[in-house]
Amino acid sequence: MLDCTSKEMKPRTSGGLINPAKTCQPIGAMYAALGIHRCLPHSHGSQGCCSFHRMHLTRHFRDPVMATTSSFTEGSSVFGGGANLKTAIKNIFQVYDPDVIAVHTTCLSETIGDDIPNIVQTAEVPEGKLVIHTNTPSYQGSHITGFSNMTKSMVKYLAEATTPVKKDQVNLIPGFVNPGDMREIKRLVKAMGIESILFPDTSGVVDTPMTGEFTMYPAGGTTIAQLKDTGNSKLTIALGRFASSDAAELLDTKCKVPAIALKTPIGIKATDAFLMALRGSFAQEVPAEIEEERGQLVDIMTDTHFHFHGKRVAIFGDPDIVTGMTEFALSLGMVPVHVLTGTPGGAIGSAVGSFEEDIAGMLAEANITANVKAGGDLFTLHQWIKNQPVDLLIGTTYGKYIARAEDIPFVRAGFPVLDRSVHTYMPLVGYRGAMRLIEMISAALLDRADRDAADEDFELVM
Amino acid sequence: MLESRQEFIATKGKQKKQIKCDADSIAGCVSQRACVYSGARVVLNPVTDAVHLVHGPIGCASYTWDIRGSLSSGSELYRNSFCTDLKEQDVIFGGGKKLASAIDELAAKYHPPVVFVYSTCIVGVIGDDLEAICRAAAIRHGIEVLPVQSSGFIGNKAAGYRAACDTLLRLIEPAQPVWAKKPGSINYLGDFNLAGEAWIIEQYLREIGIDINVVITGDSTYEKLKTAPEASLNIMQCAGSMNYLASKMEEIYGIPYIRISFLGMEDTAASLRQIAAGLGDETAAKKAEQLISREIANTQPLIDRYREKFAGKKAAIYVGGGFKAISLIKQFREIGIEVVMVGTQNGRQEEYDTINDLVDDGTIILDDANPAELERFMLDKGAHLLVGGVKERPLAYKLGIAFIDHNHDRKHPLSGYAGAVNFAQEVNSTLCSPVWDTIRKGGHSEWLKK
Numbered sequence: 001m002l003d004c005t006s007k008e009m010k011p012r013t014s015g016g017l018i019n020p021a022k023t024c025q026p027i028g029a030m031y032a033a034l035g036i037h038r039c040l041p042h043s044h045g046s047q048g049c050c051s052f053h054r055m056h057l058t059r060h061f062r063d064p065v066m067a068t069t070s071s072f073t074e075g076s077s078v079f080g081g082g083a084n085l086k087t088a089i090k091n092i093f094q095v096y097d098p099d100v101i102a103v104h105t106t107c108l109s110e111t112i113g114d115d116i117p118n119i120v121q122t123a124e125v126p127e128g129k130l131v132i133h134t135n136t137p138s139y140q141g142s143h144i145t146g147f148s149n150m151t152k153s154m155v156k157y158l159a160e161a162t163t164p165v166k167k168d169q170v171n172l173i174p175g176f177v178n179p180g181d182m183r184e185i186k187r188l189v190k191a192m193g194i195e196s197i198l199f200p201d202t203s204g205v206v207d208t209p210m211t212g213e214f215t216m217y218p219a220g221g222t223t224i225a226q227l228k229d230t231g232n233s234k235l236t237i238a239l240g241r242f243a244s245s246d247a248a249e250l251l252d253t254k255c256k257v258p259a260i261a262l263k264t265p266i267g268i269k270a271t272d273a274f275l276m277a278l279r280g281s282f283a284q285e286v287p288a289e290i291e292e293e294r295g296q297l298v299d300i301m302t303d304t305h306f307h308f309h310g311k312r313v314a315i316f317g318d319p320d321i322v323t324g325m326t327e328f329a330l331s332l333g334m335v336p337v338h339v340l341t342g343t344p345g346g347a348i349g350s351a352v353g354s355f356e357e358d359i360a361g362m363l364a365e366a367n368i369t370a371n372v373k374a375g376g377d378l379f380t381l382h383q384w385i386k387n388q389p390v391d392l393l394i395g396t397t398y399g400k401y402i403a404r405a406e407d408i409p410f411v412r413a414g415f416p417v418l419d420r421s422v423h424t425y426m427p428l429v430g431y432r433g434a435m436r437l438i439e440m441i442s443a444a445l446l447d448r449a450d451r452d453a454a455d456e457d458f459e460l461v462m
Numbered sequence: 463m464l465e466s467r468q469e470f471i472a473t474k475g476k477q478k479k480q481i482k483c484d485a486d487s488i489a490g491c492v493s494q495r496a497c498v499y500s501g502a503r504v505v506l507n508p509v510t511d512a513v514h515l516v517h518g519p520i521g522c523a524s525y526t527w528d529i530r531g532s533l534s535s536g537s538e539l540y541r542n543s544f545c546t547d548l549k550e551q552d553v554i555f556g557g558g559k560k561l562a563s564a565i566d567e568l569a570a571k572y573h574p575p576v577v578f579v580y581s582t583c584i585v586g587v588i589g590d591d592l593e594a595i596c597r598a599a600a601i602r603h604g605i606e607v608l609p610v611q612s613s614g615f616i617g618n619k620a621a622g623y624r625a626a627c628d629t630l631l632r633l634i635e636p637a638q639p640v641w642a643k644k645p646g647s648i649n650y651l652g653d654f655n656l657a658g659e660a661w662i663i664e665q666y667l668r669e670i671g672i673d674i675n676v677v678i679t680g681d682s683t684y685e686k687l688k689t690a691p692e693a694s695l696n697i698m699q700c701a702g703s704m705n706y707l708a709s710k711m712e713e714i715y716g717i718p719y720i721r722i723s724f725l726g727m728e729d730t731a732a733s734l735r736q737i738a739a740g741l742g743d744e745t746a747a748k749k750a751e752q753l754i755s756r757e758i759a760n761t762q763p764l765i766d767r768y769r770e771k772f773a774g775k776k777a778a779i780y781v782g783g784g785f786k787a788i789s790l791i792k793q794f795r796e797i798g799i800e801v802v803m804v805g806t807q808n809g810r811q812e813e814y815d816t817i818n819d820l821v822d823d824g825t826i827i828l829d830d831a832n833p834a835e836l837e838r839f840m841l842d843k844g845a846h847l848l849v850g851g852v853k854e855r856p857l858a859y860k861l862g863i864a865f866i867d868h869n870h871d872r873k874h875p876l877s878g879y880a881g882a883v884n885f886a887q888e889v890n891s892t893l894c895s896p897v898w899d900t901i902r903k904g905g906h907s908e909w910l911k912k
Contacts, residue, residue: 001538010571012567014564015546016567016568017543019542024524026521045614046498046583047487047495047496051493051496051500051853053525055853056525058856063860066492067492074616087488091489091490092490096834107521107583108584111588112587138520210901214861
């Protein structure tokens with residue numbers, strides 16, 4: 001399929017993308033909103049947006065994804081979408097009865113200039129029900145920006161500092177990860193004996209068990225009470241700066257909850273940093289069961305290190321995931337040759353920092369020079385790989401075209417993964433997640449070695 | 463349920479009412495419907511050697527990247543995703559320059575014979591002059607650059623089909639007003655070669671001595687599409703998307719059209735006969751009879767075996783267009799499954815009339831349904847199986863209802879006699895899977911009560 005990708009890299013000046021490595025803000029906002037208990041995400045725009053986002057999320061999670069739309073028509077785009085939104089809010093509470101509607105905008109309603117808070121103020125909202133909103137213009141950032149914006153809006157609308165003394169609990173913002181990761185983060189914190197509020201929390205929402213019934217609002221999700229209480233916590237840990245820092249910063253300014261921004265805890269270093277931050281702030285010891293897990297991980301890394309050493313790897317996907325993945329690849333002795341995200345890279349000095357700087361810093365420490373790019377596309381990645389081949393590709397499902405064209409072992413990680421199942425239940429974070437990653441990478445590399453081995457080199461024990 | 467939704471739902475036999483359809487969705491519904499762009503994209507996407515350039519922010523391009531399983535016998539260019547990736551400054555100052563420069567870049571890189579430029583919501587609002595930009599680019603590169611007026615808010619998916627047909631009409635217009643007709647040659651409209659379905663039909667027609675001039679648009683190329691005016695008959699499978707094109711081609715090029723369907727054995731046989739008759743080709747008619755009796759002899763015993771297995775099973779249908787729903791009702795009948803609910807996203811009045819004539823009393827018929835309605839009627843009616851698209855799959859599963867995809871995600875061809883067997887096999891592999899036992903009696907639900 002990618003036969004037409006040339007090795008020769010001509011300058012690209014149009015600013016257009018070929019085979020994107022990102023998608024638009026609203027889907028990130030929709031996913032984040034699903035992580036509020038009894039919340040119905042609402043897409044303020046044409047109905048195609050809502051339909052595409054639900055379809056895409058459904059393909060990744062393989063669970064029903066509920067969301068509503070303002071169903072814009074030609075009239076709404078001329079006269080504004082206010083009337084549609086008001087009708088929508090009324091209908092939604094009447095028919096679907098959520099506790100909260102989380103409205104996000106689209107490129108259309110942003111360009112028309114609908115003033116959402118103003119419209120919501122004049123809408124019929126039943127007693128005890130809530131409408132929150134976030135602005136997600138699709139022509140800025142990516143789905144990660146949208147996730148970050150909706151998470152920030154949860155703080156803006158709901159967080160309250162009501163206690164004179166902060167509670168001995170931690171806010172955890174997991175970023176755009178799978179419910180399996182969220183469960184693992186909660187498990188680790190619980191094992192540390194620390195009270196926590198994880199938000200947004202899509203576990204129990206898009207990984208629901210089979211009961212023979214369809215539940216519009218499954219049991220999972222961060223409750224409104226918990227979201228309010230985030231203002232009383234004594235610390236926020238933002239995991240992954242691109243998806244989580246903005247909300248954490250706002251909690252600090254709004255409710256004086258200090259924030260620490262850490263990497264998404266993929267791999268041993270980032271997980272260590274996460275647990276150390278918890279230990280330092282809550283004076284809790286890391287329990288024996290977690291120490292044992294860490295020891296097991298180190299043991300596995302020792303047992304298998306020779307499979308990984310010097311292997312050249314290309315990593316792409318969302319910035320927080322790619323950052324963690326790159327760090328872990330380095331600690332296994334692999335050589336990241338190409339590192340790319342589709343999300344624009346942030347700016348030095350902003351809360352999220354700079355993707356390219358972060359990655360370049362890690363690589364410099366390991367004396368590796370590599371191609372690193374934020375706001376890139378998979379056409380660029382493919383051309384890089386043609387010029388400097390790799391032994392392994394790690395990324396989303398869209399990497400499969402490159403993996404096939406160049407015959408490279410491929411490990412699927414991140415969002416979206418559309419062609420495999422179970423991945424949303426299994427963590428990539430924490431020590432357990434790192435073990436799983438080693439298993440996945442080993443399987444990809446060793447299956448390839450088996451496939452390519454001559455008869456005389458084909459080995460039973462590897 | 464919303465009162466305003468009542469008009470869109472009917473029960474056959476209960477009341478003599480016409481179902482309301484072809485209306486805008488109600489704001490605030492969990493509609494399963496898509497948009498104009500989506501409609502235009504699915505129709506044009508199978509043109510294999512075209513650059514499909516989405517003019518807008520990234521989302522519209524990424525969600526439609528290679529999601530339609532249209533197979534190609536040649537170029538794979540159409541499976542790449544091209545987008546102008548509009549940014550804030552483009553929205554403020556206009557995206558025209560960026561579009562022109564993106565076309566230049568892609569033309570230099572891929573040398574495509576044609577570039578389709580899809581307009582998205584935002585382009586409709588900021589008012590980039592797509593016509594002028596495309597015209598200028600076409601002259602610069604000596605290729606065709608055709609705009610597709612598919613801003614999402616100007617209507618529903620059906621409006622997108624029409625936008626795509628308008629673009630196709632411009633593409634097929636001959637440079638010279640005089641063109642030669644190829645006698646006995648037909649165009650096959652409204653097959654997108656999902657899982658290679660058009661190839662099956664091409665093979666049948668070749669066997670009875672009829673050549674397909676071009677399939678619109680499954681596995682088509684720029685050059686093949688250019689020959690479309692030379693055909694003497696158009697046959698049309700997916701009427702929802704192609705009715706407009708067929709009638710326009712009749713008006714402009716004097717090509718008559720007939721509606722056919724290759725879904726199910728009954729429709730396949732009828733369609734082959736109709737095509738031979740439509741061409742007045744007696745040899746073809748004779749050969750068609752031979753083909754039909756041979757294929758029925760091969761297929762019927764297999765189907766009969768499934769009929770026995772499926773006895774007493776009930777199906778629900780929720781698909782995009784009315785025509786597909788009609789074919790599915792017939793197909794279910796062939797394999798002995800009763801249809802208890804039929805819904806479409808964008809069905810038209812005459813299609814709903816046909817559906818109403820086809821189904822048994824008590825069957826629920828509904829337009830633009832939301833998940834809550836689908837759930838209620840499937841459970842009320844005791845459906846064992848749902849046919850639908852991506853978003854309906856997990857809903858059905860959660861209810862313990864079997865599912866087959868009759869949309870973009872289908873993996874096996876469902877056309878012709880081979881397709882009839884595949885269809886029965888697909889139904890079998892989900893309906894008769896032991897996983898449902900784990901959920902139903904003595905299964906998970908019992909286990910939960912312990």
